[in-house]
Amino acid sequence: MPTQKTIAATGNTVVAEAMRQCAPDVMAAYPITPQTTIVEEFAAFVAKGRVHTEYITVESEHSAMSACVGASAAGARVMTATSSQGLALMWEELHIAAGMRLPIVMANANRALSAPINIHCDHGDIMGARDTGWIALFAETAQEAYDNTIMSVRIAENESVLLPVMSCLDGFITTHSIDRVQVMDDESVAGFVGEYTPANALLDLENPVTHGSFAGLGGPYFEFKKAQREAIERSRKVINDVGAEFSELSGRPFGMIETWGMEDAEVAIVVIGSTAGNVRHVARGLRDAGAKVGVVKVRCFRPFPFAEIAEALAGLKAVAVLDRAESFGAEGGPLFLEVRSALYDNAERVPVIDYIYGLGGSDVKLELIESVYKDLSDIAAGVEAPAGLVYLGSR
Amino acid sequence: MQQLTEIRWHARAGQGAVTAAKLVAETALELDQYMQAMPEYGPERMGAPIKAFTRISNVPIEIHCNIEHPNAVVVLDETLLAIVDVAEGIESDGVIIVNTCKTPEALRAELGLQGSTVRVASVDASGISLETLKRDMPNTPMIGALAKATGLFEVDPIVSHLTKTFGKKFSQEIIDANIASVTRAYEEVSVG
Numbered sequence: 001m002p003t004q005k006t007i008a009a010t011g012n013t014v015v016a017e018a019m020r021q022c023a024p025d026v027m028a029a030y031p032i033t034p035q036t037t038i039v040e041e042f043a044a045f046v047a048k049g050r051v052h053t054e055y056i057t058v059e060s061e062h063s064a065m066s067a068c069v070g071a072s073a074a075g076a077r078v079m080t081a082t083s084s085q086g087l088a089l090m091w092e093e094l095h096i097a098a099g100m101r102l103p104i105v106m107a108n109a110n111r112a113l114s115a116p117i118n119i120h121c122d123h124g125d126i127m128g129a130r131d132t133g134w135i136a137l138f139a140e141t142a143q144e145a146y147d148n149t150i151m152s153v154r155i156a157e158n159e160s161v162l163l164p165v166m167s168c169l170d171g172f173i174t175t176h177s178i179d180r181v182q183v184m185d186d187e188s189v190a191g192f193v194g195e196y197t198p199a200n201a202l203l204d205l206e207n208p209v210t211h212g213s214f215a216g217l218g219g220p221y222f223e224f225k226k227a228q229r230e231a232i233e234r235s236r237k238v239i240n241d242v243g244a245e246f247s248e249l250s251g252r253p254f255g256m257i258e259t260w261g262m263e264d265a266e267v268a269i270v271v272i273g274s275t276a277g278n279v280r281h282v283a284r285g286l287r288d289a290g291a292k293v294g295v296v297k298v299r300c301f302r303p304f305p306f307a308e309i310a311e312a313l314a315g316l317k318a319v320a321v322l323d324r325a326e327s328f329g330a331e332g333g334p335l336f337l338e339v340r341s342a343l344y345d346n347a348e349r350v351p352v353i354d355y356i357y358g359l360g361g362s363d364v365k366l367e368l369i370e371s372v373y374k375d376l377s378d379i380a381a382g383v384e385a386p387a388g389l390v391y392l393g394s395r
Numbered sequence: 396m397q398q399l400t401e402i403r404w405h406a407r408a409g410q411g412a413v414t415a416a417k418l419v420a421e422t423a424l425e426l427d428q429y430m431q432a433m434p435e436y437g438p439e440r441m442g443a444p445i446k447a448f449t450r451i452s453n454v455p456i457e458i459h460c461n462i463e464h465p466n467a468v469v470v471l472d473e474t475l476l477a478i479v480d481v482a483e484g485i486e487s488d489g490v491i492i493v494n495t496c497k498t499p500e501a502l503r504a505e506l507g508l509q510g511s512t513v514r515v516a517s518v519d520a521s522g523i524s525l526e527t528l529k530r531d532m533p534n535t536p537m538i539g540a541l542a543k544a545t546g547l548f549e550v551d552p553i554v555s556h557l558t559k560t561f562g563k564k565f566s567q568e569i570i571d572a573n574i575a576s577v578t579r580a581y582e583e584v585s586v587g
Contacts, residue, residue: 008421008430034436119436173459177433178420182454277457363461 001250002188007181011142011174014043014181015081015107015167018149020051021189022105025076025196028056028067033119034171035083035109061086065093072102073199076151079104083171084111084125091132097164098133100212100229103156103196104132104164107149110273110324111171112360120361121171123272127325127334133228135165135235136302139195140276142179144299145169146297147252153193161235162199163228170274172361184250191251203356227318232303239300257306258297261287262312265294270339271322272298272310275357275364279322282369293373298335309342317380319343319352320372322392326356332389357392368393400547401462404447405481406471408439411534415469416447419538422548422556423451431456444479451547465489467545471520471533473497476505487512492544492584493532494520499587516544520576520585527576528569535573536580544573550581 007016016038019027027046027097029039046055058064061082072078082090089110097104108126112118126136133154137143145167152165153229153381169175195248200209215221236256243254260280261270269279276297296312298305313319323333330337332354340352354371358364379385402419406412413434420432428451435446444563448462470481473495482491493502503515515517518540520533535557542548561570564577 006424008417008432043555170459172436174434176436177431177459178417179431180424180429274459277459281457316417365463368460 014146024079026071032086061089065090081107083109094132118360123325199338256300261294268294403465415534490514539577539580540584
């Protein structure tokens with residue numbers, strides 16, 4: 001079993017620590033708030049010789065992901081980190097990394113997109129990237145950010161997957177708060193992630209290959225996309241297996257969804273990221289008062305755990321989805337669209353309401369969560385409830 | 396029995412409130428408590444009013460919202476009293492600890508807390524710091540004052556953590572001066 005040390009550290013510090021322990025061959029990065037301290041602390045590890053990584057300082061995030069794509073195609077284990085506008089500037093290469101089946105691991109400090117300018121947490125950046133073909137894991141706490149980073153390497157590099165993974169943590173709330181975290185010893189992490197053996201390295205001169213070539217004019221572009229779909233479908237099993245193995249090692253749970261109180265819940269809130277803690281805290285209080293409330297936390301958004309969600313929410317009297325991102329003009333936020341779609345094939349119809357909350361770091365007060373559970377109990381009791389999307393706590 | 400203590404720090408940027416919030420959290424961890432420490436992020440410039448937060452609990456802390464109803468408020472710079480409502484949202488059995496030469500009674504009047512159950516404490520952290528550290532760094536003495544006024548810690552775990560953490564980057568002379576300032580503030584804080 002690993003030796004674990006309990007430390008006081010920010011989410012970014014333990015993500016940098018996890019990256020050091022996973023020992024990437026290459027990191028190419030550009031700083032952006034609130035991600036900067038990840039690549040800053042990693043650069044310090046490189047400077048002190050605590051990790052032997054080729055650290056490439058680039059002039060933008062577009063270049064950062066371009067360098068990651070090149071290095072990964074060459075056959076290196078590659079990592080980076082970004083946030084918000086930086087993720088947006090990587091747009092082209094996000095698709096290229098996934099299409100070229102490059103197992104790059106990237107931390108994203110979830111932050112609002114301009115305009116207006118805002119440096120605080122929401123999921124607008126990462127949800128906008130949900131169709132780029134990357135696997136996306138979300139952390140509630142600094143601990144989960146550390147754990148997810150390590151698991152991401154194994155998931156990405158699995159030969160039946162070979163897809164890039166984003167490991168997302170909430171900007172400032174998780175990235176910059178000092179929290180109590182258990183970190184493992186270097187040998188245990190190194191043993192868990194193992195050595196990376198690239199399947200189709202450009203630098204393997206004995207077996208020359210081409211990456212990212214032209215596939216139009218009757219070429220296999222369409223089939224490449226189908227292969228990507230099949231790969232991310234296969235990743236479901238890998239994510240669960242890697243999670244189970246990591247749980248065994250660390251003693252900490254992992255599931256694509258993690259539920260609380262769902263055994264006999266009548267109503268539930270579905271949530272992603274740090275707000276899951278606020279919701280569970282409120283739910284505990286309501287349980288103590290006899291209310292049958294539950295919480296479903298989504299820890300893996302891509303691939304989306306449809307079957308798990310459909311099963312967890314089956315037969316409930318009402319469900320609320322908390323979306324920390326917009327999908328303007330859609331029926332609701334990105335999480336709502338997935339959850340309601342997952343429920344479509346269930347025999348019994350469950351009312352689902354979407355709450356857009358916390359955009360640009362707007363504080364997620366416990367009273368707001370209480371008001372959502374109040375709405376749900378009203379629906380369950382047949383009392384009139386909000387129709388359509390709610391902007392939770394907006395002035 | 397769940398015991399959650401929420402602390403709000405008021406200071407001017409550069410006075411070390413963020414470090415103090417962190418040191419208190421780390422001390423709590425050494426006592427096997429759960430904790431969070433976070434500054435309030437915004438434009439930062441030396442001398443501007445800032446806030447920082449610490450949560451300490453004997454059970455895991457799940458919440459990630461701002462602290463609106465603190466059990467303790469620590470004010471590192473008394474000139475803030477005129478421009479910031481430091482008592483905002485404080486729990487009725489909470490305590491406000493201010494770096495000042497004034498008495499708790501005078502402070503209570505200045506804060507408009509006559510007749511309130513909120514406790515008010517004062518300590519001359521700047522004076523202590525000038526004597527021990529030879530400069531005005533009120534953050535470490537205010538940790539001592541906070542520990543005493545709230546009963547959160549004895550002075551020993553603070554001293555032991557300071558020795559450990561400061562030992563990595565400061566001379567013995569500076570460590571000793573910090574220990575002296577924490578210990579003096581712990582003894583000298585007066586709660587009214």
